[in-house]
Amino acid sequence: MFNIGDFLRLKRTYTLEGSILAVGIIANPSAGKDIRRLVAQGRFVPVNEMVNILRRIFSGLKAVDVDKVIVMPDPSMMCKVAFDGIPGPIVEVLDMDVFGEERDSTTAGTLMSKMDVGCVITLGGDGTNRSVVKGWRNVPLVPISTGTNNTFPYMTEGTVAGLAAGVVSRSLVDIDLVSSVSRVLEVRVDGEIVDLAVVDVGVSREDFIGARAIWDIDTLDEIFLSRTVPGGIGLSAIGSRLRPCASGMVGLHIMLGEGGSVIKAPIAPGLVSKVSVKKWSELQVGIPYKVPSRRCTIALDGERSFTLKAEHLAEVTLSSNGPKVVSVDSALDHATIAGVFNHDSQM
Numbered sequence: 001m002f003n004i005g006d007f008l009r010l011k012r013t014y015t016l017e018g019s020i021l022a023v024g025i026i027a028n029p030s031a032g033k034d035i036r037r038l039v040a041q042g043r044f045v046p047v048n049e050m051v052n053i054l055r056r057i058f059s060g061l062k063a064v065d066v067d068k069v070i071v072m073p074d075p076s077m078m079c080k081v082a083f084d085g086i087p088g089p090i091v092e093v094l095d096m097d098v099f100g101e102e103r104d105s106t107t108a109g110t111l112m113s114k115m116d117v118g119c120v121i122t123l124g125g126d127g128t129n130r131s132v133v134k135g136w137r138n139v140p141l142v143p144i145s146t147g148t149n150n151t152f153p154y155m156t157e158g159t160v161a162g163l164a165a166g167v168v169s170r171s172l173v174d175i176d177l178v179s180s181v182s183r184v185l186e187v188r189v190d191g192e193i194v195d196l197a198v199v200d201v202g203v204s205r206e207d208f209i210g211a212r213a214i215w216d217i218d219t220l221d222e223i224f225l226s227r228t229v230p231g232g233i234g235l236s237a238i239g240s241r242l243r244p245c246a247s248g249m250v251g252l253h254i255m256l257g258e259g260g261s262v263i264k265a266p267i268a269p270g271l272v273s274k275v276s277v278k279k280w281s282e283l284q285v286g287i288p289y290k291v292p293s294r295r296c297t298i299a300l301d302g303e304r305s306f307t308l309k310a311e312h313l314a315e316v317t318l319s320s321n322g323p324k325v326v327s328v329d330s331a332l333d334h335a336t337i338a339g340v341f342n343h344d345s346q347m
Contacts, residue, residue, distance in 0.1 A: 056157065066165075070093075071092070105132050107135060112135075118140065119140045119169040121144060126301040138181075152182070156328050164178075182324075186317045189314050196300070200301060203220065206297050238275050242263065253281050262276050295309055
């Protein structure tokens with residue numbers, strides 16, 4: 001357990017009349033540092049670059065008069081380095097233990113869901129955002145891509161991400177007009193929801209967790225996808241090669257193996273593999289799909305997460321109860337129409 005000590009003492013109290021909402025920031029310093037950097041050409045975003053992104057976010061938030069920012073503590077103390085001594089919104093650090101694990105992001109999401117937070121900015125990949133959504137299912141989200149596989153978060157500049165999150169949190173735009181509800185995949189074991197994925201669920205023949213990250217497609221028997229994005233990478237790219245752009249938000253169930261077609265897909269950065277697809281079909285929202293009973297490992301958003309025994313009954317269900325993902329372009333367009341960026345406007 002990391003002792004945040006002096007960092008927590010930086011926490012400052014903040015009280016305002018009315019319902020002004022804060023912006024939350026959950027930055028994962030471990031994003032993009034898994035085995036795929038060794039077996040493929042996975043992107044590496046160093047801590048100092050994440051600090052630079054955080055500073056740019058802070059500039060955007062300040063420009064639209066956000067009053068308060070709530071951040072997740074982390075072992076690298078990125079937010080402290082990024083924000084300390086810079087004038088702008090008051091910064092509050094969540095009062096929580098940190099372990100340098102995915103549960104940190106889940107805890108942060110849970111805590112922010114109980115606070116006056118109008119929008120959360122994440123720095124990470126698919127796995128980081130999955131962890132946040134586990135803690136706050138319908139979180140209003142601006143996800144910035146800094147991970148390895150980045151089908152869920154998008155590449156955006158920190159300054160404009162801060163502007164977008166700021167106008168959403170201050171209700172200067174209608175979040176329902178500038179966001180879309182993302183579908184997620186729920187995994188049930190013996191009738192109980194045990195986990196979820198924001199992009200993909202893979203069923204691996206391997207019966208151990210190991211290095212977690214999935215990079216050898218030959219170990220998988222089947223894949224469930226919440227979406228197919230033509231420019232995505234990872235397991236969802238397989239679905240993108242089977243079904244084109246127009247059906248981007250349609251879920252898919254793919255059975256791998258001989259007897260069908262062979263496609264090429266980028267399953268990791270710099271790694272385009274031949275994939276044998278036995279058959280595939282669309283997933284319908286709310287209908288559970290049974291995983292054949294056997295000893296296997298379930299991978300969530302590209303990482304092996306837990307092992308099933310043969311006596312377990314596992315099901316995967318596509319759910320429309322997911323996070324509200326803010327479109328940065330749409331948020332800024334609506335804010336422009338509303339005159340938010342006019343120099344003489346009263347924000």
